[in-house]
Amino acid sequence: MQRPEAWPRPHPGEGAAAAPTGGPAPPARAGEPAGLREPSLYTIKAVFILDNDGHRLLAKYYDDTFPSMKEQMAFEKNVFNKTSRTDSEIAFFGGMTIVYKSSIDLFLYVVGSSYENELMLMSVLTCLFESLNHVLRKNVEKRWLLENMDGAFLVVDEIVDGGVILESDPQQVIQKVNFRADDSGLTEHSVAQVLQSAKEQIKWSLLK
Template sequence: MVNFQYYDGTFPTAKEQAAFERSVFSKTHRAGGERSSVDLCVYVVGGCQENELMLSAVLACLLDTLGHLLRKEVEKRWLLDNMEGTFLVVDEIVDRGVILESDPQQVIQRLSLRVDDNPPSEQSMSQ
């Protein structure tokens, strides 16, 4: 299991974080979750004050953007082999827990602009 990224102090210890992650996984892995891929489960969680529809939109945006850039289904092996590109996608969607974008086309456009500013040796997602 890959650790989640947390943007606040909800879980002060690694033990509490791991317990939460096990709990979420055990509740969702059998049900298939709302959005899952071939061999990968992706979760977007928020506090009880968060809008569930917005969190769902962020999840859809993340998976749709990665799928578009891959031109196929998002798989764990690709994700691990291209972690830098995955982080670029996440950085365009969320910044320190603040949702910046939930439209996959906008994220793709921003990534295209960002990659165009970099030399070819630094391009990863749009190759």
């Protein structure tokens, strides 16, 4: 699927320190029942991954439902408390539909509006997990995610852009991620070296 460059879209916030920008999906037309909305390309409100203590490891928000970092973190904590001890894969919280999956010591979440198709949200979640499973060499756990965070962000960016679903086929996502790495002139080995170097720099800065 080609990236829809012509579509107007908000610029996503990213990572643990970024706040979202952009606008929400269009409101209901005047006179429509509250439960009916116009179809929108902006399906996804947020994608985030938490550890088994509910701490954020990766997060991207695509509208202004939670405009501040404090609101985002509170939302994530509430979602984690609601979902971490259940066997279900779908939750309804705060007027939103949330699909989620656990893997060893990680919890993966995809958030959409209450009127979004659950199967569509689940297809994004499945694509996210399968793509990460490949990037992390079948080790979808906290340690390997932290060591391959750049690759994880690339995966998320290839699946969702500004709240628009770009791809739900993990094979296509993996090909695009590999292409972007090759296009930048970085081999898999050199990427690993760069990430290791960055980790060492962070470690030494914390020790000072």
